[in-house]
Amino acid sequence: MSKLALFGGPRAVSSDYREIFAWPIVNAEMESAVLEVLRNGNMSGSNLTRQFERAFADWHGRTYGLGCNNGTASLHCAMFGLKIGPGDEIICPSITYWASCLPVYSLGGTVVFADIDPKTLCLDPDDIEARISKHTKAILVVHYCGRPADMDRITAVARKHKLAVIEDVSHAHGALYKGRLVGTFGAAAGFSLMSGKSFAIGEAGIMLTDSQEVYERAAAFGFYERSGELTLPELKAGAGLPWGGYKYRMHQMSSAVGLVQLKKYPAEMAEIDRAMNYFFDRLEGTPGIRSFRPKGEPGSTMGGWYNPMVGYVPEELGGLSVTRFCQSLLAEGFKTSPGCNSALHLHPLFNTVDVYGHGRPTRIANSDRDLRQPPGTLPVSEGLQSRVFKAPWFKRFDTKAIDEIVTAIKKSAENYRELLADDPGNPEIMGGAGLTQLVR
Numbered sequence: 300m301s302k303l304a305l306f307g308g309p310r311a312v313s314s315d316y317r318e319i320f321a322w323p324i325v326n327a328e329m330e331s332a333v334l335e336v337l338r339n340g341n342m343s344g345s346n347l348t349r350q351f352e353r354a355f356a357d358w359h360g361r362t363y364g365l366g367c368n369n370g371t372a373s374l375h376c377a378m379f380g381l382k383i384g385p386g387d388e389i390i391c392p393s394i395t396y397w398a399s400c401l402p403v404y405s406l407g408g409t410v411v412f413a414d415i416d417p418k419t420l421c422l423d424p425d426d427i428e429a430r431i432s433k434h435t436k437a438i439l440v441v442h443y444c445g446r447p448a449d450m451d452r453i454t455a456v457a458r459k460h461k462l463a464v465i466e467d468v469s470h471a472h473g474a475l476y477k478g479r480l481v482g483t484f485g486a487a488a489g490f491s492l493m494s495g496k497s498f499a500i501g502e503a504g505i506m507l508t509d510s511q512e513v514y515e516r517a518a519a520f521g522f523y524e525r526s527g528e529l530t531l532p533e534l535k536a537g538a539g540l541p542w543g544g545y546k547y548r549m550h551q552m553s554s555a556v557g558l559v560q561l562k563k564y565p566a567e568m569a570e571i572d573r574a575m576n577y578f579f580d581r582l583e584g585t586p587g588i589r590s591f592r593p594k595g596e597p598g599s600t601m602g603g604w605y606n607p608m609v610g611y612v613p614e615e616l617g618g619l620s621v622t623r624f625c626q627s628l629l630a631e632g633f634k635t636s637p638g639c640n641s642a643l644h645l646h647p648l649f650n651t652v653d654v655y656g657h658g659r660p661t662r663i664a665n666s667d668r669d670l671r672q673p674p675g676t677l678p679v680s681e682g683l684q685s686r687v688f689k690a691p692w693f694k695r696f697d698t699k700a701i702d703e704i705v706t707a708i709k710k711s712a713e714n715y716r717e718l719l720a721d722d723p724g725n726p727e728i729m730g731g732a733g734l735t736q737l738v739r
């Protein structure tokens with residue numbers, strides 16, 4: 300009989316490990332903090348948000364924090380704060396959540412995508428320079444799935460071409476790049492703090508910056524209640540109403556949860572890090588299997604390991620598709636899925652859609668050239684989907700559970716030949732996040 304559960308062998312994963320994946324971890328202090336906000340009729344106030352902003356900014360050693368109602372808003376604020384406007388371009392990876400770049404449309408700006416480095420899944424520093432034009436204003440860096448981007452080289456490119464760096468830290472709260480927290484490298488950083496992320500406090504986000512101008516512009520953009528604080532003459536002259544026409548204030552239930560979460564996050568991160576590193580250490584040397592962690596890069600860490608992925612190399616497993624490989628993992632009892640998001644540049648919203656009625660696609664509505672990027676232009680981003688599958692995101696260090704999942708993966712890799720016969724191959728679209736229609 301085969302060893303693989305798919306063919307009637309014993310399942311590698313024997314138990315239901317819901318407990319070790321449960322997230323966020325809610326404690327009594329959080330519960331009473333929320334109740335206090337409710338009972339005080341203080342949901343739309345700002346006192347707790349101010350405390351949370353100060354504490355979150357202090358954690359990063361940054362001067363200003365601006366609590367927002369979500370991460371998308373924090374990135375919109377960062378872009379407006381840095382004066383990105385009509386015709387301006389930002390350079391952003393094509394493998395990311397849409398909110399890293401889409402807010403730029405409503406500022407009249409646009410996005411040019413750069414490819415990712417297959418070893419880090421973050422912006423490839425070698426692919427940035429060729430994407431720079433006279434309209435480029437900023438490099439939007441995403442520390443994807445907790446992995447710090449190569450900030451030394453990205454910062455060097457930015458400095459050489461006098462571009463701002465905006466960090467999207469929605470996946471990497473608390474991650475270190477060579478000993479320094481991510482979110483401290485850019486002129487501004489935006490963080491999602493929504494409940495699926497590693498620093499999870501509800502629908503919330505925060506922007507960090509050391510620049511008074513960036514902070515005040517962002518406040519003027521979407522926080523009418525802060526207009527009394529504006530000091531820059533050009534902002535004061537129009538103060539009172541939000542310049543963007545947006546209202547981005549953070550909900551105080553989230554601020555209250557955030558103040559508690561700041562206290563317990565370091566210990567949670569440490570336990571996740573221990574579990575995830577144990578998992579990938581055990582997989583080391585397994586044919587076809589890789590990790591994206593910054594191993595051998597002193598001082599760099601993965602923070603809370605948001606949405607971790609396992610690298611998959613079909614060439615080492617006789618060309619077996621990741622889809623077939625995952626069928627075996629599922630049969631072994633490991634709940635995973637093949638692939639990841641499709642590349643953003645292939646979606647109609649970056650090719651054909653005219654959002655604001657300019658009479659041309661919004662992507663190029665204010666551009667002096669056609670900067671759209673057809674299929675084939677960002678090969679690593681376009682091919683990544685067939686080279687990854689979802690890793691277990693352990694929140695607790697439980698060696699029995701981890702070992703069982705490791706066994707499921709090793710067993711499937713070692714017996715890959717048995718899986719080749721009925722390999723259906725990969726479907727055309729493998730990821731979610733709204734990327735279900737692609738330009739081909």
Ligand SMILES: *Cc1c(COP(=O)(O)O)cnc(C)c1O
Nearest residue numbers: 369370371396398399469491493
């Ligand atoms: C989640 C996420 C955002 C947006 O944050 P929201 O809080 O959902 O608005 C931005 N960028 C990335 C990379 C994300 O994953």
